[in-house]
Amino acid sequence: MYVILVYDVAQMRVGKMLKLCRKYLCWIQNSVFEGELSEAKLRELKSQIGSIIDADTDSVIIFTNKMSYNMDKEILGKERMSTDNFL
Amino acid sequence: MYVILVYDVAQMRVGKMLKLCRKYLCWIQNSVFEGELSEAKLRELKSQIGSIIDADTDSVIIFTNKMSYNMDKEILGKERMSTDNFL
Numbered sequence: 286m287y288v289i290l291v292y293d294v295a296q297m298r299v300g301k302m303l304k305l306c307r308k309y310l311c312w313i314q315n316s317v318f319e320g321e322l323s324e325a326k327l328r329e330l331k332s333q334i335g336s337i338i339d340a341d342t343d344s345v346i347i348f349t350n351k352m353s354y355n356m357d358k359e360i361l362g363k364e365r366m367s368t369d370n371f372l
Numbered sequence: 373m374y375v376i377l378v379y380d381v382a383q384m385r386v387g388k389m390l391k392l393c394r395k396y397l398c399w400i401q402n403s404v405f406e407g408e409l410s411e412a413k414l415r416e417l418k419s420q421i422g423s424i425i426d427a428d429t430d431s432v433i434i435f436t437n438k439m440s441y442n443m444d445k446e447i448l449g450k451e452r453m454s455t456d457n458f459l
Contacts, residue, residue, distance in 0.1 A: 289376060289435060293402045293452065314431055315380045315403070331448060338449045344401055345448040348376060348435075355442050361418060361432040362425045365380065 287350045288327060290318045292334075294343035301337050302345075305330070314365045319358075374437045375414060377405045379421075381430035388424050389432075392417070401452045406445075 290310060294302050302316075309330045310318035322330065327349070334345055350356055377397060381389050390399075396417045397405035409417065414436070421432055437443055 291378065291401055291404045294449075314378055314433055317378045317404075317433065331446075334448055340449045343449040344452050346401055346404065347446045347448065349444045349446070350437065350442050352442055355437050355439055357436045359418075359434045359436070361421055361434065362381075362427045362430040365431050 286322060286324065286327070287356055288320055288322050289348040290345065292316045292343070292345045294338055294345070298337055298339070298343065302334070305333055305337060373409060373411065373414070374443055375407055375409050376435040377432065379403045379430070379432040381425055381432070385424055385426070385430065389421070392420055392424060
């Protein structure tokens, strides 16, 4: 399924989150990632996020859409990174 | 349609962008907003974004989905703000 993930975590955990999210998704802007993941891979990712974040202070939002062809994306201004290399 | 907007703009323009996006969408995390907008309202928002950002350095990504019931959202950790008050 198509996944958009945005995180807001304490500075000390940013490096770990960045590394983890890059393993599964494509970085598109700041703390925003997107990509196609199977349900199993998404569960795996969520489990690993759970072991990194402090649930009392950090926040991770995961949007999912089973039908990615329904989603449109438009970039105004500068594109931070090519997002064509979907997983 | 259902809209997710994320922005990454220079510090001096953050205040303006925040104010603008809040007029149209619900703030959910850092520089991430979501909500339901008509095509006309979305055009209006994009036009105003265009007049604020510096297209050479700033970046705004707008995801849209005509069928919002296809989207799921999950929050891991702390919810920054109630997102139930959809427009």
